[in-house]
Amino acid sequence: MRGCFRKKSVALVLVALFFMPFLPFLPSLHAGASQATRQELQELEAARRAAGQRVSEQQNLLAGTEFEMSVVMEQMQELDQQITDSNEALEAITIALLYTEIRIAEAEEDLSIARTERDLQMEILRERVRDMHEQGSVGLLEVLFQAESISDFFTRWEFIRVVTQFDRELLDSLDESEERIAANAERLSRDRAHMLDLQFREELAQIEIDRRLDERRVFFAALHEDAVRYSEFLAILEEEAHAINLEFGIVQTRLHAELAEAERIRRAEEDARRAAEAAARQAEQNERLATLNSFDSFAWPLPGHSYVSSQFGNRPDPFTGRTAFHSGIDLPAPSGRRINAAEAGYVRFAGWSASWGNYIIIDHADGYSTLYAHNSRNRVSTGQRVYRGQHIGDVGTTGRSTGNHLHFEIRHNGVHRNPMAYFGG
Numbered sequence: 001m002r003g004c005f006r007k008k009s010v011a012l013v014l015v016a017l018f019f020m021p022f023l024p025f026l027p028s029l030h031a032g033a034s035q036a037t038r039q040e041l042q043e044l045e046a047a048r049r050a051a052g053q054r055v056s057e058q059q060n061l062l063a064g065t066e067f068e069m070s071v072v073m074e075q076m077q078e079l080d081q082q083i084t085d086s087n088e089a090l091e092a093i094t095i096a097l098l099y100t101e102i103r104i105a106e107a108e109e110d111l112s113i114a115r116t117e118r119d120l121q122m123e124i125l126r127e128r129v130r131d132m133h134e135q136g137s138v139g140l141l142e143v144l145f146q147a148e149s150i151s152d153f154f155t156r157w158e159f160i161r162v163v164t165q166f167d168r169e170l171l172d173s174l175d176e177s178e179e180r181i182a183a184n185a186e187r188l189s190r191d192r193a194h195m196l197d198l199q200f201r202e203e204l205a206q207i208e209i210d211r212r213l214d215e216r217r218v219f220f221a222a223l224h225e226d227a228v229r230y231s232e233f234l235a236i237l238e239e240e241a242h243a244i245n246l247e248f249g250i251v252q253t254r255l256h257a258e259l260a261e262a263e264r265i266r267r268a269e270e271d272a273r274r275a276a277e278a279a280a281r282q283a284e285q286n287e288r289l290a291t292l293n294s295f296d297s298f299a300w301p302l303p304g305h306s307y308v309s310s311q312f313g314n315r316p317d318p319f320t321g322r323t324a325f326h327s328g329i330d331l332p333a334p335s336g337r338r339i340n341a342a343e344a345g346y347v348r349f350a351g352w353s354a355s356w357g358n359y360i361i362i363d364h365a366d367g368y369s370t371l372y373a374h375n376s377r378n379r380v381s382t383g384q385r386v387y388r389g390q391h392i393g394d395v396g397t398t399g400r401s402t403g404n405h406l407h408f409e410i411r412h413n414g415v416h417r418n419p420m421a422y423f424g425g
Helices: 002-028 031-135 138-145 150-290
Strands: 313-316 323-326 329-332 338-340 345-353 357-363 368-375 391-394 405-412 415-417
Touching: 031 150, 150 345, 345 368, 357 391, 368 391
Parallel strands: none
Antiparallel strands: 313 323, 329 405, 338 391, 345 357, 357 368, 368 405, 405 415
């Protein structure tokens, strides 16, 4: 069995010798490229921030101009409404002024008629007075004294009184009508003057509104030109920012690819280093194992307890009841009973796992190894050299176990073997 170990040792040493010279140079393989890409990405990130700031400032400028345009538009709408209201008011004033002019014309016509009637009545009175003057006062007395009776006298007297009273009342009525018509004409004239003043003021107000509206329109046109210019410049800035973002994405993708490649190389370096170290360790282990004497059989690991409760091979799993492969043999014994090394070798592992509990693996000569599991205690440590029959642990039921026993395995070059075939007579 010793020749096989020597061949493996030589191969592992060659692997270690192949990888070791390259390990110091591998970490710097992509460092330069990644650093340059990082620098480029940082510069692009600064350019992105600057471009974004410019776009934001231009957007704010455009938004402010558009808001100011909306304010001016509202002002123009208000001025338009004021013009509409002013036109309606001016139209109402014009209609009222026209109606007043008609009423003034009617009043002047009524005044003219009243004056004509008064003049006619005055002419009648003047004729009567003239006749009375020509005839003298005897005329009235004659009318009275020509009465044929007392009642006729009083009748004539009453008639003269009534006629005189009528003339007096008629003249008074004509004077009142003339005064009333003249007062109405004067009031209408004042109304006309007031309406003309209102019309003048309204026209002045319209002129002012038109001036303000024209001013707002000019200002709105200037704002619209600014907004168009800002919008065009914003489109240019956004295009520049988009181009920078695209370039940033390309460089970022390249950096990720470089980092991924660097990580792949790092892992390859790590794997190579570990492989070299493992090869070196294995070569060293094989060299140590090569110093062990070859053997023909293994010693029984649990002295005084030869009963095998579970053989090597397929069996019903004690936990699930399903058929499962049993990679060793189970040797029941009371807790704490001594477990011996089946052959001299080096402890590859002494520790704990959830399934094996406390367990030990020992490497022997010629590619063989043995496993001792479910121990209540391990009495050796990893890397320790042990001799055949040495006390290495105590029986227990740790890990996935149904009771106190030793689970014992033999492996040859990593392949499970039936332990019962390796014990001497």
